[in-house]
Amino acid sequence: MTAVDATADVWLPIPADEVEGLPDPEATGFTYRYWDGLTDFPADPADCAFYVVPYMKGTEIAVRPLAAMTSLRVVQTLSAGVDHVTPGLPDVAPGVALCNARGVHEASTAELTLALVLASLRGIPGFVRGQDREEWRAGFYPALADKSVLIVGYGSIGEAIDDRLAPFECARVVRVARSARTTGRGPVHAFTDLPRLLPEADVVILSTPLTEETRNLADAAFLARMKDGALLVNVARGPVVDTKALLAETGSGRLTAALDVTDPEPLPAGHPLWHAPGVLISPHVGGSTSAFMPRAKRLITEQLTRFAAGEPLRNLVLTTG
Known part of the structure; x- marks a missing residue:
């Protein structure tokens, strides 16, 4: 990435005066434009060189200005996934860098993952309903201790989930990603090993990006291989799971599920x-x-500082072209 020449607009979904440490406009030629996706464009998109995509506003808003951004050099998402932006990439020129928000969401997503696992196993939703009805729902409930956990999608979020599982005395944590490798916590298996690994897991956690390879990954065959009574947790994207197939399995009572994302x-x-x-x-x-x-x-701040200096950007997912 070469240093910025002359002037360039930077579109931010956060007002520039609320972001500490942004590169000095006078020194860099940057003009910061605020666009949250819900208002008219703040300036001519053709002048935008660095586009930070509005967070959690969906594909329609994310891609809306892309075709008109003829000076674009960087698209920066504030999400770990980029599936809401990729449909618009054919409309941009070659050489545009797409970067994701690796490092932003790991802690929060891993926290919620553990909350969903524990709430589901320990029967928290039933306790809340019981409290509403003044019912004392005592009894024995499943624990996370001694369970076998399978993490499907072992990127930075999968690693953060693994870190937080460590104190819970799981019998086993098994890791799966697109390709096999070895980590400090143990081996990571390839997706091709899933048919063998699924029947052994008490808890299956999905934390993959949404790609053509992972769309409907948890289909009827995948779910059928899960053991009776297993818990499926989806913190990836809704279309990673076949909703119709999941409804069939949960409707029969064979599987349970905790979903932070759904399809639709x-x-x-x-x-x-x-x-x-x-x-x-x-x-x-x-x-x-x-x-x-x-x-x-x-x-x-870090990405714009790197961009201004012509240094390599973090979290590069792809370059168009």
Whole structure:
């Protein structure tokens, strides 16, 4: 990445005066433009060189200005996934860098993952309903201790989940990613090993990006290989799971599920997932916590500082072309 020449617009979904440490406009030629995706464009998109995509506003808003951004050099998401941006990439020129928000969401998403696992196993949703009805629902409930956990998608979020599982005395934590490798915590298996690994897991956690390879990864065959009574946790993207197949398995009572993401999303009123037995739903809040904004601002500042100096950017996913 070469240093910026002359002037360039930078589109931010956060007002520039709220982001500490941004490169000096006078020294860099940057003009900071605020666009949250909900208002008219702040300036001519053709002048934008660095586009920070509005967070959690969906594909339609994310890609809306791309075709007109003829000077574009960087697209920076504030999400770990980039599937909401990739549909617009054919409209941009070759050589545009797409970067994700690795390092922003790991802590929050891993926290929620453990919360969903523990709440589902220990029966927390039932306790809340019991409290509403003044019912004392005593009894024995499953524990995470001594369970076998399978993490499907072992990137930075999968690693953060693994870190937080360490104190819970799991019998085994098995890791799966697109390709096999070895880590300090042990081997990472390839997706091709899933048919062998799924029947051994009490808890299956999905933390993959959404790609053509992972779309409907947890289909009817995948779910059928899970052991009776297993828990499926999805903190990836809704379309990683075949909703119809999941409804069949949870409806029979054979599997339970905890979902931070759904397909469709937002989940509309009246959808059968809302009342499916053994299903706990959170409204895609894995990264939407108090930890998000400080980390997002630090990432924006670092990336723009690198961009201004012509240094390599962090978190490069791909370069168009």
